[in-house]
Amino acid sequence: MDSEPTAARPNAVPPSDFARVRRLGKRGAYDRETIDAILDAAPFCHVGHVVRGRPVVIPTLHWRAGDTVLFHGNAASRMLETGAAGGEVCLTASLLDGFVLARTGFHHSANYRSAMVFGVPVAVTEPEAKLAALAGFTERLFPGRWATLRPPTAQELKATLVLSLPLTEASAKLRRGGPIDEPEDLDWPVWAGVVPVRLSVDPPVPEPGLAPDLTPPDPPRWLR
Amino acid sequence: MDSEPTAARPNAVPPSDFARVRRLGKRGAYDRETIDAILDAAPFCHVGHVVRGRPVVIPTLHWRAGDTVLFHGNAASRMLETGAAGGEVCLTASLLDGFVLARTGFHHSANYRSAMVFGVPVAVTEPEAKLAALAGFTERLFPGRWATLRPPTAQELKATLVLSLPLTEASAKLRRGGPIDEPEDLDWPVWAGVVPVRLSVDPPVPEPGLAPDLTPPDPPRWLR
Numbered sequence: 001m002d003s004e005p006t007a008a009r010p011n012a013v014p015p016s017d018f019a020r021v022r023r024l025g026k027r028g029a030y031d032r033e034t035i036d037a038i039l040d041a042a043p044f045c046h047v048g049h050v051v052r053g054r055p056v057v058i059p060t061l062h063w064r065a066g067d068t069v070l071f072h073g074n075a076a077s078r079m080l081e082t083g084a085a086g087g088e089v090c091l092t093a094s095l096l097d098g099f100v101l102a103r104t105g106f107h108h109s110a111n112y113r114s115a116m117v118f119g120v121p122v123a124v125t126e127p128e129a130k131l132a133a134l135a136g137f138t139e140r141l142f143p144g145r146w147a148t149l150r151p152p153t154a155q156e157l158k159a160t161l162v163l164s165l166p167l168t169e170a171s172a173k174l175r176r177g178g179p180i181d182e183p184e185d186l187d188w189p190v191w192a193g194v195v196p197v198r199l200s201v202d203p204p205v206p207e208p209g210l211a212p213d214l215t216p217p218d219p220p221r222w223l224r
Numbered sequence: 225m226d227s228e229p230t231a232a233r234p235n236a237v238p239p240s241d242f243a244r245v246r247r248l249g250k251r252g253a254y255d256r257e258t259i260d261a262i263l264d265a266a267p268f269c270h271v272g273h274v275v276r277g278r279p280v281v282i283p284t285l286h287w288r289a290g291d292t293v294l295f296h297g298n299a300a301s302r303m304l305e306t307g308a309a310g311g312e313v314c315l316t317a318s319l320l321d322g323f324v325l326a327r328t329g330f331h332h333s334a335n336y337r338s339a340m341v342f343g344v345p346v347a348v349t350e351p352e353a354k355l356a357a358l359a360g361f362t363e364r365l366f367p368g369r370w371a372t373l374r375p376p377t378a379q380e381l382k383a384t385l386v387l388s389l390p391l392t393e394a395s396a397k398l399r400r401g402g403p404i405d406e407p408e409d410l411d412w413p414v415w416a417g418v419v420p421v422r423l424s425v426d427p428p429v430p431e432p433g434l435a436p437d438l439t440p441p442d443p444p445r446w447l448r
Contacts, residue, residue: 043421044320044334048272048281057272057281059318059338094283096268096423099365101441104373105358106380110268114283134329141323148414149328156330178431190372191438193430197267197447199320202420207402214415217325223421 029172038115038172039064041222042093043141043199047071049089062093063137064167069117070124070133073161091117091165099195102179103188111194113174121163127154133162142217199223253396262339262396263288265446266317267365267423271295273313286317287361288391293341294348294357297385315341315389323419326403327412335418337398345387351378357386366441423447 029035039045045062048055062071069091098111124130134157135146152160179192201223204216253259263269269286272279286295293315321335348354358381359370376384403416425447428440 043323044318044336046270046272046281046316046318048270048279048314050274050277050279053274054312054342055272055274055279055314057270057314057316057340059316059336061334088278090272090279090281092270092281092283094268094270099267101366101369102373104380105362105370105376106384108362110285112268112283116281118278138329138332142325145325145414146329149326150409150412150414152329156328160330178429185374186433188374189435189438190369190374191428191430191440192434193428193440195428195440195443196426197423198426199421200424202422204415204417204419205402206415206417209410210416211413214413216415216417216419219419 029174030170031172032167034172034174035115035117035167035170036064038095038113038174039069039093039117040140041113042095042115043220043223045071045091045093047089047091049087061137062091063140065133065136067167068164069167070137070162070164071121072137073163088118088120089165095199096197097176098197100175100177100179101192101195103181103185103190103192107179107181107185109175109179111175111177111196113172115172116170117165117167118169119165121165124162124164127157130157130160130162133164134160141220145217253398254394255396256391258396258398259339259341259391259394260288262319262337262398263293263317263341264364265337266319266339267444267447269295269315269317271313271315273311285361286315287364289357289360291391292388293391294361294386294388295345296361297387312342312344313389319423320421321400322421324399324401324403325416325419327405327409327414327416331403331405331409333399333403335399335401335420337396339396340394341389341391342393343389345389348386348388351381354381354384354386357388358384365444369441 039062043061044059046057046059048057050056060072062069064070071091092114094112094114096110096112100109100111102108124133131152134152138146138149178194181192201219206216263286267285268283270281270283272281274280284296286293288294295315316338318336318338321337324333324335326332348357355376358376362370402418405416425443430440
């Protein structure tokens with residue numbers, strides 16, 4: 001319910017009327033640096049599309065490559081099956097950063113970073129482009145792993161659906177900092193502050209029977 | 225890309241044709257126990273709605289109360305402003321549980337739990353019901369905290385928008401377990417297994433000047 005001003009930055013992506021943050025506009029940001037950082041930090045996203053006039057929101061893995069955000073075919077499958085392919089999507093990637101505990105319920109809030117990308121995704125069909133896209137996906141999470149894998153067959157590559165969405169209509173929204181209480185509430189005798197939340201990793205679990213000399217990859221650097 | 229069969233359970237929520245999981249149907253689940261557990265474990269969700277024919281997906285905080293899932297007004301504000309209020313939403317709450325690392329790119333996957341709820345949300349307007357809803361929201365994260373807060377004023381209560389969505393059309397989808405590689409790939413010399421991911425909390429950060437005898441609440445039990 002509260003906010004603190006978002007630092008103004010040069011707009012690399014001028015917001016369309018549609019992408020403009022409607023509520024708490026001072027939390028909005030439209031610069032590519034902010035949008036890219038959120039897309040890169042979020043390991044997965046939610047893709048919304050419209051099926052026979054109804055909204056459908058599906059989680060999927062995404063990754064950014066320059067001026068496009070790529071995402072995996074599981075979200076696309078439903079789109080294809082329902083005839084929604086070719087239609088517009090809203091891809092939203094969000095990270096919860098903390099629970100903001102105020103002295104009254106009304107000023108409780110959450111710290112978060114969220115990026116929204118609007119557009120019509122296009123399937124990456126050219127084999128070399130698709131290969132590069134998939135390599136980029138693995139490398140963004142586990143650098144160096146792609147070259148160590150059994151290379152994909154032509155059939156596997158064909159069976160993998162990768163969609164590409166240009167970063168032309170996008171916005172970010174975020175909240176940082178502690179609660180913003182009413183001045184007269186500051187002495188209310190209850191703990192107030194932020195409980196930070198983040199994604200973290202636990203020790204890797206090897207497959208049964210794995211050769212003991214094979215070592216697990218380092219976890220993505222932002223999850224350590 | 226892989227899956228393992230989801231345990232069959234009695235269907236408390238018969239899936240509509242629309243809510244039925246389209247892809248990898250064996251990952252689908254429709255029982256309320258599974259759906260409720262995911263909604264209760266996810267601290268936030270993504271709400272999709274349709275604005276002038278275009279999908280819009282917004283992150284927001286949600287909480288379940290019996291047979292309804294409640295969510296906060298920030299998602300609703302845009303719906304109200306754009307005239308989408310009264311329309312259908314798709315509320316999807318997802319938890320990433322791990323990166324699944326196979327011997328080839330094609331069989332890499334993610335472990336996750338995701339619940340989707342379809343329906344037309346209704347604003348909770350009756351003051352006592354709204355008060356109970358907000359108390360439930362705080363209590364689900366920080367049990368015992370609501371009673372310690374400065375009680376909301378009538379004006380604060382009025383300014384808070386809570387939407388309620390019945391759990392009548394819902395489904396869950398999840399993946400668990402290790403990678404499912406081709407038998408001929410099992411000896412490929414690369415580490416394979418699962419890198420578990422979870423939401424975790426860091427030590428609470430008190431507000432500056434907070435009385436030192438005030439102690440922070442325990443973090444939500446599933447985030448410790």
